[in-house]
Amino acid sequence: MKTLVWVEHDGGAVKDATLAAVTAAAKLGEVHLLVAGQGVDGVAQAAASIAGVGKVHVADDAAYAHALAENVAPLAADLMGHHDAFVVPATTTGRNIAPRVAALIDVQQVSDILSVEGPDTFTRPIYAGNAIATVRTRDAKLVVTVRTTAFAKADAQGGTGTVEAVSSTGDKSLSSHVSSEMAENARPELTSAKIIVSGGRALGSGEKFAELIEPLADKLGAGIGASRAAVDAGYVPNDYQVGQTGKIVAPEVYVAVGISGAIQHLAGMKDSKVIVAINKDADAPIFQVADIGLVGDLFTLIPELTSKL
Amino acid sequence: MKLLVPVKRVLDYNVKPRVKADGSGVDLSNVKMSMNPFDEIAVEEAIRLREKSGGGEIVVVSIGEAKAQETLRTALAMGADRAILVVAEQKVEPLGVAKLLQAIVAEESPDLVILGKQAIDDDMGQTGQMLAGLLGWGQGTFASKVEVADGKVAVTREVDGGLETVSLTLPAIVTTDLRLNEPRYASLPNIMKAKAKPLANKTPADYGVDVAPRLETLKVVEPGKRQAGVVVANVDELVMKLQAMGIAK
Ligand SMILES: Cc1cc2nc3c(=O)[nH]c(=O)nc-3n(C[C@H](O)[C@H](O)[C@H](O)COP(=O)(O)OP(=O)(O)OC[C@H]3O[C@@H](n4cnc5c(N)ncnc54)[C@H](O)[C@@H]3O)c2cc1C
Ligand SMILES: Nc1ncnc2c1ncn2[C@@H]1O[C@H](COP(=O)(O)O)[C@@H](O)[C@H]1O
Numbered sequence: 001m002k003t004l005v006w007v008e009h010d011g012g013a014v015k016d017a018t019l020a021a022v023t024a025a026a027k028l029g030e031v032h033l034l035v036a037g038q039g040v041d042g043v044a045q046a047a048a049s050i051a052g053v054g055k056v057h058v059a060d061d062a063a064y065a066h067a068l069a070e071n072v073a074p075l076a077a078d079l080m081g082h083h084d085a086f087v088v089p090a091t092t093t094g095r096n097i098a099p100r101v102a103a104l105i106d107v108q109q110v111s112d113i114l115s116v117e118g119p120d121t122f123t124r125p126i127y128a129g130n131a132i133a134t135v136r137t138r139d140a141k142l143v144v145t146v147r148t149t150a151f152a153k154a155d156a157q158g159g160t161g162t163v164e165a166v167s168s169t170g171d172k173s174l175s176s177h178v179s180s181e182m183a184e185n186a187r188p189e190l191t192s193a194k195i196i197v198s199g200g201r202a203l204g205s206g207e208k209f210a211e212l213i214e215p216l217a218d219k220l221g222a223g224i225g226a227s228r229a230a231v232d233a234g235y236v237p238n239d240y241q242v243g244q245t246g247k248i249v250a251p252e253v254y255v256a257v258g259i260s261g262a263i264q265h266l267a268g269m270k271d272s273k274v275i276v277a278i279n280k281d282a283d284a285p286i287f288q289v290a291d292i293g294l295v296g297d298l299f300t301l302i303p304e305l306t307s308k309l
Numbered sequence: 310m311k312l313l314v315p316v317k318r319v320l321d322y323n324v325k326p327r328v329k330a331d332g333s334g335v336d337l338s339n340v341k342m343s344m345n346p347f348d349e350i351a352v353e354e355a356i357r358l359r360e361k362s363g364g365g366e367i368v369v370v371s372i373g374e375a376k377a378q379e380t381l382r383t384a385l386a387m388g389a390d391r392a393i394l395v396v397a398e399q400k401v402e403p404l405g406v407a408k409l410l411q412a413i414v415a416e417e418s419p420d421l422v423i424l425g426k427q428a429i430d431d432d433m434g435q436t437g438q439m440l441a442g443l444l445g446w447g448q449g450t451f452a453s454k455v456e457v458a459d460g461k462v463a464v465t466r467e468v469d470g471g472l473e474t475v476s477l478t479l480p481a482i483v484t485t486d487l488r489l490n491e492p493r494y495a496s497l498p499n500i501m502k503a504k505a506k507p508l509a510n511k512t513p514a515d516y517g518v519d520v521a522p523r524l525e526t527l528k529v530v531e532p533g534k535r536q537a538g539v540v541v542a543n544v545d546e547l548v549m550k551l552q553a554m555g556i557a558k
Contacts, residue, residue: 066473066475068475069438069441069448069450070441070447070448073442091469092451092466092467092468092469093468093469095434095438095450096438096448096450096451097438098435098438099403099434099435099436099437099438099439099442100438100439100441100442100448101442102404102435102439102442103404103407103438103439103440103441103442103443104442106404107404107523108402108403108404108522108523108524109403109404109433109435110524111432111433111434111435112432112434121527125432125532126335126430126431126432126529127320127326127335127429127430127432128326128429128432129532130325130326130328130335130531130532131326131328131334131335131529131530131531131532132529132530132531132532133526133528133529134526134527134528134529134530135524135525135526135527136524136525136527137523137524137525138523138524138525139523172445173478174445174446174447174477174478174481175447175448175449175475175476175477175478176475176476177473177474177475178463178474178475178476179473179474180471180472180473180474181471181472181473181474182470182471182472183470183471191469195556219557220556220557228487231488232487232488237471238453238467238471238472238488239467239469239470239471244429244432245426245427245486245487247469252556253554253556263325264322270532270535274554274556275535275538276547276551282540287538287540288535288537289535290538291535291536291538291539292538292539292540292541292547292550293538293539293540293541294540294541294543294544294547295540301544304544305544305547305548308544308545308548309548309551309557309558
């Protein structure tokens with residue numbers, strides 16, 4: 001089987017999520033890549049050195065500068081004329097593009113795969129991860145998005161892929177990029193952080209969130225996450241949300257502070273290796289998944305913990 | 310402004326899903342079903358856009374068993390004008406739903422279709438993007454802000470890393486994220502009024518769409534359970550545990 005992996009990049013470097021998608025694709029067959037963007041020579045070279053990669057198709061055009069699905073999908077659909085599977089990391093940009101490609105080639109996409117069980121069979125979470133379904137597709141071609149925490153990252157080095165230019169399918173003039181407001185964050189990216197400290201509604205304000213969570217995260221060298229309630233209340237930007245509808249994370253250690261543990265939150269973090277929960281309510285559902293629990297008032301416990309680490 | 314809003318009937322988000330013992334799926338007998346939360350947000354947004362544009366019509370659509378009628382009535386009670394129920398015996402997958410919606414769009418010619426970003430039962434997250442692809446329209450997915458002006462819609466999207474704003478030529482597709490708005494509750498008088506609003510009954514055959522499933526579910530199991538952990542008495546014990554694991558010095 002010939003797979004085509006859509007490469008997520010920031011114009012300069014290949015994003016880690018791509019490496020997990022490459023691992024998933026390699027379980028299906030030959031791995032070919034699609035790099036679409038503007039001024040992406042460097043990205044194409046980096047992509048070609050990912051271990052195990054064959055051809056790297058590069059489409060360099062202003063139409064692809066912001067990864068608009070309206071422009072990228074027709075390009076990918078064309079390339080799917082001679083590939084059998086389109087494999088995409090389940091990031092926000094990947095989830096925006098993949099279903100559009102699937103519709104263009106009349107394929108029912110399989111979203112968010114956790115494992116490859118066979119050439120047409122996958123496991124995937126449903127109901128916010130409260131159930132795992134094994135599904136087999138009857139379609140002749142595959143479109144899958146990959147849950148990146150479920151696959152090891154392919155080695156970014158050692159590959160000997162060949163770069164090949166493909167012609168642009170042009171700007172479809174359906175959409176244009178207006179602006180981006182990226183959250184300033186010097187901390188490890190949530191989806192690749194080894195340790196994450198997350199705060200919930202209990203923090204009470206953005207000031208308290210910063211005053212208590214940040215020093216603890218600094219001590220642990222951790223990334224910072226949050227529950228939806230904390231994001232909705234404006235304590236932190238939306239990008240911090242962990243859960244069914246936020247980021248899916250699986251760090252070595254996840255510290256939940258003042259988070260109740262609603263199923264939608266658990267969906268995003270319950271595959272973490274070690275879960276530490278601090279909550280004043282001994283019956284909070286978060287304790288049902290926690291390896292280490294501490295019951296008490298976070299406003300006294302967190303400063304104490306930070307000072308003792 | 311004319312708006313089309315597809316709404317799905319799903320297991321209520323507060324209900325803990327139970328996997329059936331025979332591994333055939335999640336047990337949906339005698340459990341509370343509700344409108345997919347993202348679709349409530351879509352209906353709310355449509356109502357606000359209709360108000361801002363000074364009038365127009367909101368058509369809501371649901372594809373599923375006959376009981377999806379309740380979900381449509383809820384949307385009508387919130388403020389939608391008219392409903393279409395496409396009754397399907399079997400579960401219809403996102404590609405099939407998108408094809409039915411494509412046919413309905415051809416009949417209704419809306420300026421904007423607003424869908425949820427995902428249905429919280431199957432967590433597919435595909436239908437809006439597929440519909441946009443089939444129609445050849447622009448798509449503003451995971452929206453946290455929607456502004457219509459001069460034949461265009463500006464959509465602020467929640468993306469990894471922050472927010473991104475795109476501008477789409479109308480007609481277009483929008484899918485909702487959680488922070489787009491707070492959906493209203495339907496008032497009792499409006500629930501009564503909704504009973505008189507038009508609801509058309511259709512089938513996939515009426516639209517000539519083949520909705521045969523492409524995916525076969527071989528089995529559904531519960532995820533691996535985490536082992537019960539320990540509760541420590543104080544911060545010192547927690548620090549010791551963290552040190553033992555090599556997390557703290
Ligand atoms: C469709 C849908 C999708 C959703 N997606 C997500 C998602 O992706 N991520 C997500 O997180 N949520 C999501 N939610 C929301 C989810 O259902 C919960 O509402 C949310 O996770 C609650 O956040 P919380 O735990 O911070 O707040 P709460 O539930 O209010 O919990 C606060 C906790 O803090 C504890 N506490 C209070 N004061 C203190 C103190 N002084 N010291 C210690 N502990 C204290 C309380 O005991 C309580 O357990 C979603 C909901 C819906 C409907
Ligand atoms: N059976 C259905 N009936 C009506 N709308 C649906 C249906 N399935 C999906 N949708 C719409 O498509 C969105 C995304 O669903 P999905 O792609 O299944 O995650 C939902 O939030 C609905 O707006």
